Structures are given as C-alpha cells and as structure tokens.
Amino acid sequence: MTIRRAGQVVGPVMLGLMLLLSACGNNAESNTNSNNQAANEGKNAAGTAGSAEGTVSAAAAPVKLTWWHSMSGAGEKAINQIVSDFNASQSAIRVEAVYQGKYDESLNKLKASIGSDSGPDLIQVYEIGSKFMIDSGLITPVQQFIDADGYDVSDLEPNILRYYTIDDKLNAMPFNTSNPILYYNKDAFKAAGLDPEKPPRTFEEFAEAAAKLGKDGKAGASIAIYGWFMEQLFANQNAEYVNNGNGREAAATESLLASEAGVKTLEWWKKMVDEGVAANLGRDTDDTDSAFAAGQIAMTLNSTASLRNMVEAAGDKFEVGTGFLPKPGDAKDGGVIVGGASLYIMNNKPEEQQQAAWEFIKYVASPEVQANWSVNTGYFPINKAAYDEQVLKDNMAKYPQFQTAVDQLHASGASAATSGAVMGVFPEARQIVEGAIEAALNGQQTPEAALKDAAAQITDKIGQYNATVK
Amino acid sequence: MSELEQAIPLSRPESRTVPAVRSRRLSLHRLKLREQLLAYLFLAPSLVLFGVFLFYPLLQSVYLSLHSTDPAGRIAGFIGFDNFAALLSSGLFLKGIKVTAMFTLLTVPAGILVSLVLAVLTRHLLRGKRVFQLIFSLPVVMAVGSAAVIWKFLFHPTLGMLNYLLELAGLPPVAWLINPDTALLSVSLMTVWMNLGFNYIMLSSGLLGIPEELYESARMDGAGGSTLLRRITLPLLSPTLFFVLVVSVIGAFQTFGQINILTAGGPIDSTNVFVYSIYREAFVNFRFGMGSAQALLLFVVILLLTLIQFKWVEKKVHYQ
Known part of the structure; x- marks a missing residue:
C-alpha cells in the first residue's frame, strides 16, 4: 500500500523534474532559436519572391546549408541580408545563418560538435584560429574547389589572400577583413597648432603630437592594451612575430616577441605613459573609443571596422581624421596584417553539401555582395572589383576617412612579416602579450624583461601545442 | 532530524497489527526492505540528476586531468600527473x-x-x-x-x-x-x-x-x-x-x-x-x-x- 501511494507521489515528482530538465535544455538552445528566427524574419522580409520560388522548387528539395557566424549588430543584419538575397536568387540551395556568439564561443561550439552531425557546413573563424582549423583536420580547403572549378582568384585582394594562403593553398575564403588605423581629432589638432591634414607617421611624431595635444596634465592619446596592436606594430616594422618564416615555412617553434621591434615598440609606449602624454585606459578598445568620442583624448588606434561608429560617435562635436599606423622613424618598410575572419567548409558533410557551400562562398565573394557588405559594416571588400560598384563609391564620398584604410592595405609590402604570423596558440599568446604590456606600463618590469618572459611563455605553449598535433 | 520525526509522525511498521506472530519477524524484514526501496525510489530522481550533471562530469574530469588534449579537445595522450x-x-x-x-x-x-x-x-x-x-x-x-x-x-x-x-x-x-x-x-x-x-x-x-x-x-x-x-x-x-x-x-x-x-x-x-x-x-x-x-x-x-x-x-x- 505504501508503495502504491509512493507511486502516486513519484509520478508527479518525476514529471516535475523532467519539466525542469527540459526547461534547462530549452534555455541552452533558446539563443540559437531566436537567431534562427531572426534569420527567418530576414528571409521573409526579402519579399515574396523567395517564398514563391520556394514553392516552385518544392519538387527538387534544395540543399540545406547551415552557416555559423559571429557577427552581431550591424554585421548580423548584413549577413541576414546576404543570406536572404542568396536564397531568393536561386532555388537549389537554402542557407541558414546562425549566430553562435563571439569567435571563441563559436569555435568552442564547433569543438563540442566534433563527431556528430550537429555542426555547420560553413563556419566563420577569426584569423588567429587559422592554424587550429588547418591542424584540426575538420575542413576541406577551399583551394580544392578553386582548382576544380577553375575559379579566378586574381580579382581578389592579393594582400588578403596572402594571409590565408598557408602551404601554398588557400584554406579558407576571406570574408570580413580589417586593419588597424590611427584615428585623430582634427579639431584638437588645429587647436594644438598641428596640421590637421598631416597625421603623425612615426612613433616619434606620434609622441610629439600627443604631448602637444595633452592639456593641463591630461593625456593627448591612448592605445588600448590589445595584443593585436602589438602584432600589427611588428609587421609595420617588417619584423616577424614567430620563427620559421612567421610560422609559414614550417610550424613555428619560438616566439620572437622580445626582438628589437618589440622592445622598441614597448619602450615607446611606456615612455608616453610615464610622461603622461598617453593614458592607459586598459585592454578594451571600447574604453579608448568612448574617451576619444568624448574628446578626452585626441589620438587612438583601432580597427577600420570601427570607422563608422567612430565617425558617428564624434558627430558634430569634431571631425575625425584617419592616418596610417605609426612606426619607428628608422624602421624598415613593412605594412599591416589582415585581421578579421574567413569562411571554412567543413569536411564531415556530404560532397553535395560542400559543393553547395562553395557555390554560396562564390556568391559572397562577388563584387556586388562585397560592396554592400563593406558599406554596411566597414570591413574591406575582398574583391577588388567591388571598388567599382556605385554603393561603395558613394560610401567613400560620405566617409572619405575610409580611403586611408584602403591605401594602407595597398601600400603594405609583401613579406612574411606582413602576411601575418601563424601559430596554434595565438589566442593564448595574445593574453600573454597583453599581460607583458601591462607589466611594463605599470612599471613592474622593464619592457625588455616583460617581453622576454612573455616570449619564453609563448615558446613553451607553442611546444606543448606542437606535441599534441602530429 | 529529530524535530522532523516529531513533526511528522510516520507510521512505523512496528506499530502495525500483524495477526500471525510467527511470521512477524519475516514480514518485519520485508517491510524494512520495502521502506528502503521506497526511500531509494524517492531519491532516484535526484540521484539521476546528480549522476548526470555532477558525478559523471566529476569522473570525466579525473580522466581528462591525467591526459593531454589536442587543440580540438580530443585526448592526445596519457601523461599521468604531469598536469598537476x-x-x-x-x-x-x-x-x-x-x-x-x-x-x-x-x-x-x-x-x-x-x-x-x-x-x-x-x-x-x-x-x-x-x-x-x-x-x-x-x-x-x-x-x-x-x-x-x-x-x-x-x-x-x-x-x-x-x-x-x-x-x-x-x-x-x-x-x-x-x-x-x-x-x-x-x-x-x-x-x-x-x-x-x-x-x-x-x-x-x-x-x-x-x-x-x-x-x-x-x-x-x-x-x-x-x-x-x-x-x-x-x-x-x-x-x-x-x-x-x-x-x-x-x-x-x-x-x-x-x-x-x-x-x-x-x-x-x-x-x-x-x-x-x-x-x-x-x-x-x-x-x-x-x-x-x-x-x-x-x-x-x-x-x-x-x-x-x-x-x-x-x-x-x-x-x-
């Protein structure tokens, strides 16, 4: 009798627990669901053309593709637009774009999906994840499709292709690319007696201008403690970041962080902070951005992808100027490295789907799509022909500052240094570099000692990585 | 604990009237067993939850801690207590x-x-x-x-x-x-x-x-x-x-x-x-x-x- 009574109690209790469990599950997935919804809404918004055509093609079921991306805000809107336009333009392939969180979160989810079908067909991965993607054995290099298709890559921006060409093949199709540039306040330049049309080009000029721009003990410039800037400042002096041809001839085994270029850069940076002409506002570029927009600092570094936000945040308060990334006056001619992300085709899906993914990539790389993408987000068009599109020309007229970014990209010389370093532990190396910059700026270590320690740590991590990848 | 027992007087098996005296010991034993089963039945849902979300991950952590993993998180090799x-x-x-x-x-x-x-x-x-x-x-x-x-x-x-x-x-x-x-x-x-x-x-x-x-x-x-x-x-x-x-x-x-x-x-x-x-x-x-x-x-x-x-x-x- 007790047992029967117990059964009556246990039933509801179990049911309750199951509900609880399923609630948890839903929570975890709600993120993707809402994003799917957003994507679907985008599709519906694309017009009735898509749905009408959808019914026509119902006989031959379209190939369904899932595309994981990490763009939020304006980028996500632009991506949904690309997808809905593509789906409306043909009936054989249906692409669904799913936002999977920031780059590292998305990569995490990809790792979790290994060995199951739940992964994507196509994934957007940040540039510093390149080595991992190649070593993982999870991808079909796009070079295979380029060769089979006879696709002409000569239209694509050579400086961008260089970054993603490793072991003489293109592993991924570049998608969103950006560079760091110097942002400055033209009005503040005028007020300080500097030429607003001549932004500083060298470290020395930068420090001088910062000193003049500072008023009543306040700093005139600030650079966020962001490892990416260090990588870029290396390339700008044509210095390699890791050995073995920047990790491009063979797997890197040693960090070159403590080389002359690194010490020079960090000493310059620290001197400005010590003298109070540059402020240390932490690691977040958002913080330097907002100080810049508020007119508290007159010079900062940031990605070209932020250009629109910067110009809009400044509004009528002051005019934003852009210049090349500075470098030491006596440095060799270098250039900037491509930042951003590229698209990988996963190899665990059927041939047909991979082929469809390639078709979609070709669409994404086309001049029209790239022109619109660039206008909507501030990333470079990867296709040179996009510069002839009217939308992009109009945008250049509206935001002439963007021309600096394009010029800087085209002015970059071709070398292993400017092609960008390749190493498996890049995300971690960035943390270590940022820690070293902090240690130097806060006076805990000399720049040289901080960089030496950091280089030793990175070399050690590279060794560990290389031991697990064979 | 004792407060709980006072507050909720459970019907104890001993207090039941068992007609046959000679089977008393046996049925007592069976009742005890039944009660224990019942207790586990009540515990089962949380045991399952704990097992899935706590004990299994805990054991998995022990296993992982003795191995090195490749960048994709797959086991690359046994390394003993090197991590520690x-x-x-x-x-x-x-x-x-x-x-x-x-x-x-x-x-x-x-x-x-x-x-x-x-x-x-x-x-x-x-x-x-x-x-x-x-x-x-x-x-x-x-x-x-x-x-x-x-x-x-x-x-x-x-x-x-x-x-x-x-x-x-x-x-x-x-x-x-x-x-x-x-x-x-x-x-x-x-x-x-x-x-x-x-x-x-x-x-x-x-x-x-x-x-x-x-x-x-x-x-x-x-x-x-x-x-x-x-x-x-x-x-x-x-x-x-x-x-x-x-x-x-x-x-x-x-x-x-x-x-x-x-x-x-x-x-x-x-x-x-x-x-x-x-x-x-x-x-x-x-x-x-x-x-x-x-x-x-x-x-x-x-x-x-x-x-x-x-x-x-x-x-x-x-x-x-």
Whole structure:
C-alpha cells in the first residue's frame, strides 16, 4: 500500500523534474532559436519572391546549408541580408545563418560538435584560429574547389589572400577583413597648432603630437592594451612575430616577441605613459573609443571596422581624421596584417553539401555582395572589383576617412612579416602579450624583461601545442 | 532530524497489527526492505540528476586531468600527473589560490557586515521600512552579467561616474580596473554590492525569527542596545550567519561572471581568480587536461574549507 501511494507521489515528482530538465535544455538552445528566427524574419522580409520560388522548387528539395557566424549588430543584419538575397536568387540551395556568439564561443561550439552531425557546413573563424582549423583536420580547403572549378582568384585582394594562403593553398575564403588605423581629432589638432591634414607617421611624431595635444596634465592619446596592436606594430616594422618564416615555412617553434621591434615598440609606449602624454585606459578598445568620442583624448588606434561608429560617435562635436599606423622613424618598410575572419567548409558533410557551400562562398565573394557588405559594416571588400560598384563609391564620398584604410592595405609590402604570423596558440599568446604590456606600463618590469618572459611563455605553449598535433 | 520525526509522525511498521506472530519477524524484514526501496525510489530522481550533471562530469574530469588534449579537445595522450605537477611547480595554482583567498577576504566579511548592519537597522524601522527593504534586497534580482556591465561603466577611467564623483569632491581619479593594485579591490566592491541582496534577505528573515519577547524581557532587565545585539541578536542569528558565511565563501571561490566581464583576469593576472583561470585554460586555450586538473584541485580546496567551517565555526553556532 505504501508503495502504491509512493507511486502516486513519484509520478508527479518525476514529471516535475523532467519539466525542469527540459526547461534547462530549452534555455541552452533558446539563443540559437531566436537567431534562427531572426534569420527567418530576414528571409521573409526579402519579399515574396523567395517564398514563391520556394514553392516552385518544392519538387527538387534544395540543399540545406547551415552557416555559423559571429557577427552581431550591424554585421548580423548584413549577413541576414546576404543570406536572404542568396536564397531568393536561386532555388537549389537554402542557407541558414546562425549566430553562435563571439569567435571563441563559436569555435568552442564547433569543438563540442566534433563527431556528430550537429555542426555547420560553413563556419566563420577569426584569423588567429587559422592554424587550429588547418591542424584540426575538420575542413576541406577551399583551394580544392578553386582548382576544380577553375575559379579566378586574381580579382581578389592579393594582400588578403596572402594571409590565408598557408602551404601554398588557400584554406579558407576571406570574408570580413580589417586593419588597424590611427584615428585623430582634427579639431584638437588645429587647436594644438598641428596640421590637421598631416597625421603623425612615426612613433616619434606620434609622441610629439600627443604631448602637444595633452592639456593641463591630461593625456593627448591612448592605445588600448590589445595584443593585436602589438602584432600589427611588428609587421609595420617588417619584423616577424614567430620563427620559421612567421610560422609559414614550417610550424613555428619560438616566439620572437622580445626582438628589437618589440622592445622598441614597448619602450615607446611606456615612455608616453610615464610622461603622461598617453593614458592607459586598459585592454578594451571600447574604453579608448568612448574617451576619444568624448574628446578626452585626441589620438587612438583601432580597427577600420570601427570607422563608422567612430565617425558617428564624434558627430558634430569634431571631425575625425584617419592616418596610417605609426612606426619607428628608422624602421624598415613593412605594412599591416589582415585581421578579421574567413569562411571554412567543413569536411564531415556530404560532397553535395560542400559543393553547395562553395557555390554560396562564390556568391559572397562577388563584387556586388562585397560592396554592400563593406558599406554596411566597414570591413574591406575582398574583391577588388567591388571598388567599382556605385554603393561603395558613394560610401567613400560620405566617409572619405575610409580611403586611408584602403591605401594602407595597398601600400603594405609583401613579406612574411606582413602576411601575418601563424601559430596554434595565438589566442593564448595574445593574453600573454597583453599581460607583458601591462607589466611594463605599470612599471613592474622593464619592457625588455616583460617581453622576454612573455616570449619564453609563448615558446613553451607553442611546444606543448606542437606535441599534441602530429 | 529529530524535530522532523516529531513533526511528522510516520507510521512505523512496528506499530502495525500483524495477526500471525510467527511470521512477524519475516514480514518485519520485508517491510524494512520495502521502506528502503521506497526511500531509494524517492531519491532516484535526484540521484539521476546528480549522476548526470555532477558525478559523471566529476569522473570525466579525473580522466581528462591525467591526459593531454589536442587543440580540438580530443585526448592526445596519457601523461599521468604531469598536469598537476606543472600546476604546482609553475606557481599557477598558488597564485590562483592567493588571488582567490584575497578576493574572499575582501568580499565575504565586508558583505556580511554591511548586510547585517542594514538588516538590524531596518528591522525596527517604523516608516518606510518596505522601501528600504526593497532597495537593499534589489541586487538579488540582477544577473551578474548585467550588473557587471553597469559597473564597467561606473569604473570607466575617464568617463565613469565614480571618477566624476571623486573629481567633484576634489580628489584625484582612480584607475579602478586598470591598475593592478586596485583592480581586485574594485571587483570586490562590485561583488559586495551584488551579494548584498541575498545576504540582506537571509539575515532579515533570520532576525524575524527571533521572538520579540526576548528583547522585551531583556529590556526590562535593563539591557541596552549593544547588549541586546551582543547577547540576543547575534547568538540567535548565528545559524543564519553561519549559513550565509558558508554560502558566501563557496560563492567567492566560484566567482566568474564579474571577473570575465570587468577585467578578464587582468591586469597582470591580479584578478585571475581560480575559476576564471580554469575557464581560460579549458575554453580559451583548449587544454582540457590542465583545466580539469585545476578544477579538481579547487574541489579539494573547497571541500577542506567547508570541513573546517563545519568543524570549528559551527561550534560557535547556537541552535534554538
């Protein structure tokens, strides 16, 4: 009798627990669901053309593709637009774009999906994840499709292709690319007696201008403690970041962080902070951005992808100027490295789907799509022909500052240094570099000692990585 | 336990009238077995949940901690206790424990003290009691993420509200999260505020449980405010205080959200608390083996701490 009574109690209790469990599950997935919804809404918004055509093609079921991306805000809107336009333009392939969180979160989810079908067909991965993607054995290099298709890559921006060409093949199709540039306040330049049309080009000029721009003990410039800037400042002096041809001839085994270029850069940076002409506002570029927009600092570094936000945040308060990334006056001619992300085709899906993914990539790389993408987000068009599109020309007229970014990209010389370093532990190396910059700026270590320690740590991590990848 | 038995008199098998005396022993045995089965049946749902979400991951962590993993998180090879040895020899473990202990010392006593003062002050408030109760318990409904983002704005070095107020008061600005000397303090400040809600609610309800007659008779005996606090409020509140202490210490050791958003462990690892470094090792650097080893060490540390608390601190607790 007790047992029967117990059964009556246990039933509801179990049911309750199951509900609880399923609630948890839903929570975890709600993120993707809402994003799917957003994507679907985008599709519906694309017009009735898509749905009408959808019914026509119902006989031959379209190939369904899932595309994981990490763009939020304006980028996500632009991506949904690309997808809905593509789906409306043909009936054989249906692409669904799913936002999977920031780059590292998305990569995490990809790792979790290994060995199951739940992964994507196509994934957007940040540039510093390149080595991992190649070593993982999870991808079909796009070079295979380029060769089979006879696709002409000569239209694509050579400086961008260089970054993603490793072991003489293109592993991924570049998608969103950006560079760091110097942002400055033209009005503040005028007020300080500097030429607003001549932004500083060298470290020395930068420090001088910062000193003049500072008023009543306040700093005139600030650079966020962001490892990416260090990588870029290396390339700008044509210095390699890791050995073995920047990790491009063979797997890197040693960090070159403590080389002359690194010490020079960090000493310059620290001197400005010590003298109070540059402020240390932490690691977040958002913080330097907002100080810049508020007119508290007159010079900062940031990605070209932020250009629109910067110009809009400044509004009528002051005019934003852009210049090349500075470098030491006596440095060799270098250039900037491509930042951003590229698209990988996963190899665990059927041939047909991979082929469809390639078709979609070709669409994404086309001049029209790239022109619109660039206008909507501030990333470079990867296709040179996009510069002839009217939308992009109009945008250049509206935001002439963007021309600096394009010029800087085209002015970059071709070398292993400017092609960008390749190493498996890049995300971690960035943390270590940022820690070293902090240690130097806060006076805990000399720049040289901080960089030496950091280089030793990175070399050690590279060794560990290389031991697990064979 | 004994209270529970008194409160809910369960029908004991012994009290049943069993007609046949000779089968009494046997049926007694069977009934006992039945009762045990029933107990396990009741336990089954939570056992299953614990098994899936706690015990299995725990065993998996042990397994992972003895291996190295490739960048995709797949097992690359058995390395024995190398992960543990590396943790202990590189000072990573000690540094993490040091930062975490500092963080705990900065947040737990302050958090309990502030909420205790507020709870005692609002208890006898005649006017506006509800309003103050609402204000003081408000942080409990805030998600860590949103709270941290708000504080990030407050802490902004040049545009933040805190530095603006300091400037109004004629004081020099503080580089809250950017200076390694103040970063942990700043995160602690935010954490004390965030824990205020929970602590305040717990302590307030603990205070409500103390009968008013005790205060009345003590006052008749001539006891003053401070005596009341020392002799009646604190001893009778000690079970609640103990609970809040244990929960706060465990909470402090498991802090992650605000660190992730406010400082990401920096500057120069000055806020790299233990759980954050586990997260970074496993999910940013993809060394699951090392991350698991750290997690297991944290488990041991928390277990020891909780044991210490129960062995020594609990003796000072006065249960009614």
